[in-house]
Amino acid sequence: xxxxxxxxxxxxxxxxxxxxxxxxxxxxxxxxxxxxxxxxxxxxxxxxxxxxxxxxxxxxxxxxxxxxxxxxxxxxxxxxxxxxxxxxxxxxxxxxxxxxxxxxxxxxxxxxxxxxxxxxxxxxxxxxxxxxxxxxxxxxxxxxxxxxxxxxxxxxxxxxxxxxxxxxxxxxxxxxxxxxxxxxxxxxxxxxxxxxxxxxxxxxxxxxxxxxxxxxxxxxxxxxxxxxxxxxxxxxxxxxxxxxxxxxxxxxxxxxxxxxxxxxxxxxxxxxxxxxxxxxxxxxxxxxxxxxxxxxxxxxxxxxxxxxxxxxxxxxxxxxxxxxxxxxxxxxxxxxxxxxxxxxxxxxxxxxxxxxxxxxxxxxxxxxxxxxxxxxxxxxxxxxxxxxxxxxxxxxxxxxxx
Amino acid sequence: xxxxxxxxxxxxxxxxxxxxxxxxxxxxxxxxxxxxxxxxxxxxxxxxxxxxxxxxxxxxxxxxxxxxxxxxxxxxxxxxxxxxxxxxxxxxxxxxxxxxxxxxxxxxxxxxxxxxxxxxxxxxxxxxxxxxxxxxxxxxxxxxxxxxxxxxxxxxxxxxxxxxxxxxxxxxxxxxxxxxxxxxxxxxxxxxxxxxxxxxxxxxxxxxxxxxxxxxxxxxxxxxxxxxxxxxxxxxxxxxxxxxxxxxxxxxxxxxxxxxxxxxxxxxxxxxxxxxxxxxxxxxxxxxxxxxxxxxxxxxxxxxxxxxxxxxxxxxxxxxxxxxxxxxxxxxxxxxxxxxxxxxxxxxxxxxxxxxxxxxxxxxxxxxxxxxxxxxxxxxxxxxxxxxxxxxxxxxxxxxxxxxxxxxxxxxxxxxxxxxxxxxxxxxxxxx
Numbered sequence: 001x002x003x004x005x006x007x008x009x010x011x012x013x014x015x016x017x018x019x020x021x022x023x024x025x026x027x028x029x030x031x032x033x034x035x036x037x038x039x040x041x042x043x044x045x046x047x048x049x050x051x052x053x054x055x056x057x058x059x060x061x062x063x064x065x066x067x068x069x070x071x072x073x074x075x076x077x078x079x080x081x082x083x084x085x086x087x088x089x090x091x092x093x094x095x096x097x098x099x100x101x102x103x104x105x106x107x108x109x110x111x112x113x114x115x116x117x118x119x120x121x122x123x124x125x126x127x128x129x130x131x132x133x134x135x136x137x138x139x140x141x142x143x144x145x146x147x148x149x150x151x152x153x154x155x156x157x158x159x160x161x162x163x164x165x166x167x168x169x170x171x172x173x174x175x176x177x178x179x180x181x182x183x184x185x186x187x188x189x190x191x192x193x194x195x196x197x198x199x200x201x202x203x204x205x206x207x208x209x210x211x212x213x214x215x216x217x218x219x220x221x222x223x224x225x226x227x228x229x230x231x232x233x234x235x236x237x238x239x240x241x242x243x244x245x246x247x248x249x250x251x252x253x254x255x256x257x258x259x260x261x262x263x264x265x266x267x268x269x270x271x272x273x274x275x276x277x278x279x280x281x282x283x284x285x286x287x288x289x290x291x292x293x294x295x296x297x298x299x300x301x302x303x304x305x306x307x308x309x310x311x312x313x314x315x316x317x318x319x320x321x322x323x324x325x326x327x328x329x330x331x332x333x334x335x336x337x338x339x340x341x342x343x344x345x346x347x348x349x350x351x352x353x354x355x356x357x358x359x360x361x362x363x364x365x366x367x368x369x370x371x372x373x374x375x376x377x378x379x380x381x382x383x384x385x386x387x388x389x390x391x392x393x394x395x396x397x398x399x400x401x402x
Numbered sequence: 403x404x405x406x407x408x409x410x411x412x413x414x415x416x417x418x419x420x421x422x423x424x425x426x427x428x429x430x431x432x433x434x435x436x437x438x439x440x441x442x443x444x445x446x447x448x449x450x451x452x453x454x455x456x457x458x459x460x461x462x463x464x465x466x467x468x469x470x471x472x473x474x475x476x477x478x479x480x481x482x483x484x485x486x487x488x489x490x491x492x493x494x495x496x497x498x499x500x501x502x503x504x505x506x507x508x509x510x511x512x513x514x515x516x517x518x519x520x521x522x523x524x525x526x527x528x529x530x531x532x533x534x535x536x537x538x539x540x541x542x543x544x545x546x547x548x549x550x551x552x553x554x555x556x557x558x559x560x561x562x563x564x565x566x567x568x569x570x571x572x573x574x575x576x577x578x579x580x581x582x583x584x585x586x587x588x589x590x591x592x593x594x595x596x597x598x599x600x601x602x603x604x605x606x607x608x609x610x611x612x613x614x615x616x617x618x619x620x621x622x623x624x625x626x627x628x629x630x631x632x633x634x635x636x637x638x639x640x641x642x643x644x645x646x647x648x649x650x651x652x653x654x655x656x657x658x659x660x661x662x663x664x665x666x667x668x669x670x671x672x673x674x675x676x677x678x679x680x681x682x683x684x685x686x687x688x689x690x691x692x693x694x695x696x697x698x699x700x701x702x703x704x705x706x707x708x709x710x711x712x713x714x715x716x717x718x719x720x721x722x723x724x725x726x727x728x729x730x731x732x733x734x735x736x737x738x739x740x741x742x743x744x745x746x747x748x749x750x751x752x753x754x755x756x757x758x759x760x761x762x763x764x765x766x767x768x769x770x771x772x773x774x775x776x777x778x779x780x781x782x783x784x785x786x787x788x789x790x791x792x793x794x795x796x797x798x799x800x801x802x803x804x805x806x807x808x809x810x811x812x813x814x815x816x817x818x819x820x821x822x823x824x825x826x827x828x829x830x831x832x833x834x
Contacts, residue, residue: 112772115740128553143564343531
């Protein structure tokens with residue numbers, strides 16, 4: 001029987017693979033004078049950009065299909081890959097459709113890339129967004145709202161619509177709908193991973209990088225409807241949570257290799273920024289929506305490597321997520337030289353070990369081309385969990401690097 | 403012993419005594435009921451710590467000391483054995499390894515455990531992870547001071563107010579809880595006033611390098627000069643005395659038209675360089691000698707500004723204690739956006755009449771290193787002065803390739819020599 005979801009995923013995959021941003025160019029042609037604003041991982045509040053009449057575009061580097069020629073000459077060998085391919089995209093003119101770029105605080109690499117962007121593309125708008133590490137609304141919140149207002153003001157200075165409360169409330173409502181639909185998609189994946197593979201969920205989310213929230217919601221709903229019609233059969237795989245890929249993205253084929261090795265990825269942090277806030281953003285009565293956006297980040301921003309964990313125990317969130325999605329184990333998949341992920345990992349591993357949750361780890365680069373070692377490692381991990389169960393499986397496997 | 407050597411030794415001896423006394427105080431801290439704060443160099447709040455009579459410990463300084471004492475390789479191996487990636491900052495791994503090996507400090511005594519981890523998140527993302535890691539090891543409170551980054555080289559009111567509010571609502575209350583005392587603002591102001599005096603003298607030392615020959619090496623020698631003001635002594639009478647003596651010694655060298663002293667003796671200035679990036683610590687003297695033997699003197703450097711840009715006018719202001727602490731934290735070199743860093747380096751190259759500039763790119767420090775290759779190109783465009791590029795690491799000896807670095811340094815200096823011989827004008831740029 002023909003897969004009813006196949007044409008939709010094909011469409012979504014084409015959007016993901018198109019690093020020349022054809023969809024963004026089409027959007028700009030349909031919205032003359034409006035801006036398209038790129039943003040790097042991990043998190044930039046997209047409703048803010050949408051509320052200025054602009055299109056937020058999540059940029060995740062060039063993946064594995066872009067030859068890096070000039071990008072490498074800007075970075076030493078010990079720097080991760082995403083800045084190389086992003087510079088390559090910029091210098092190659094592939095990001096010309098973007099009128100500006102936002103570089104949120106995640107690590108020193110992305111931060112400094114923002115400074116490089118200013119020097120390489122002086123005609124473009126470049127903003128550094130300092131996400132607060134103080135989560136008191138009167139301290140970190142006040143600073144963060146000033147950051148958000150500054151960016152909106154600067155975009156208006158470049159021709160975007162002046163930010164107003166109604167427009168932002170509308171954008172927040174559309175974002176909430178997108179998030180609800182995304183949660184429905186995640187629920188399908190958790191309940192019946194054979195019905196919606198991790199590779200497919202990945203494409204579904206990432207396709208939203210180049211479209212407004214409303215359009216992404218429509219796409220996600222189409223996908224949801226189609227996958228429900230599938231006649232899929234359960235597969236005896238282990239259920240894993242994958243962490244560490246929140247910035248530089250693994251090659252698509254690497255995710256597929258994990259699946260082929262017998263792992264159902266029922267939760268992940270790929271493209272974490274698209275689901276950074278847990279639950280909806282809910283402005284209180286009379287509350288300035290900029291403050292609501294800020295409050296959502298302060299109170300319900302997901303625990304991640306780029307966020308200071310002030311009160312909870314490090315790794316507690318990961319353990320809770322493993323339990324919530326009934327996962328059997330965790331795969332750490334960090335990009336090589338990714339400071340946030342790799343410095344976080346020993347603490348998260350310790351938390352998993354305390355909770356008796358097995359885990360394994362490997363490193364990748366976005367242009368990794370060989371997956372055999374990883375596939376074998378994931379296969380061995382999957383077998384161990386299946387044979388001995390979570391409690392009996394070795395809690396740590398050797399780190400592999402490709 | 404000559405008068406010159408005696409004069410030079412005075413400040414060195416004082417610094418040595420200050421450090422020994424500090425570690426001695428740390429070794430007695432627990433029995434004397436003194437509270438100990440672990441914190442970082444950039445954005446350190448030494449005056450505030452001093453106002454609470456707390457004693458600071460700086461893990462970065464411990465790591466670099468371990469590097470100089472050839473202990474870091476073992477410590478790093480220890481950390482990697484326990485699951486820390488080979489890809490990440492070696493300062494962190496050196497510290498974790500040192501902790502797991504008994505936490506013996508540079509003077510051979512065990513460092514006391516912290517009563518407070520003061521996480522001054524200034525200019526370096528890794529700091530945050532570092533103290534999250536230490537938080538797992540110690541049962542003590544952690545207080546975070548998030549210092550916003552200056553992407554455009556401007557401190558806005560919002561940035562300052564964010565830092566001040568954190569000092570007021572988080573940092574000071576945490577210190578009050580740990581010490582059981584209220585903050586003494588007059589005492590804080592007194593420390594800030596002492597800081598200002600020392601800062602004036604340090605700037606005079608930096609600016610002495612405008613002379614020909616430069617009486618100082620502003621990088622290899624400079625790391626010794628910044629020792630007291632970057633670490634535990636800013637805001638103390640000892641630091642005031644140290645910088646006064648140092649300034650007098652340097653001024654005496656200017657009067658005698660003497661160049662700097664290097665490990666193998668006085669340097670006869672042949673090339674004037676500006677250096678960007680931290681030094682390598684595991685082979686520090688060898689590294690320095692690669693320059694000093696060739697007559698290459700570093701007239702200014704950016705590493706010596708990570709603990710404060712005093713030569714750009716900043717002084718601690720006792721009349722506005724919290725605002726001045728905020729401005730200090732915000733203004734550290736690695737907290738500046740790349741365009742501002744390029745502007746500052748270009749200024750140093752021009753003002754100190756450098757023949758060239760060199761980037762020592764260290765694997766461990768993304769805060770410094772990411773963008774340095776572009777900075778190199780931009781600086782050449784801006785100044786017409788040729789740049790050189792070498793790579794090493796802070797404290798991991800595996801990344802110090804002596805022959806490779808020496809070759810690069812020598813070729814670079816030969817290129818400068820050829821330019822001098824040709825009388826090449828500033829617009830003919832050659833990159834090695």
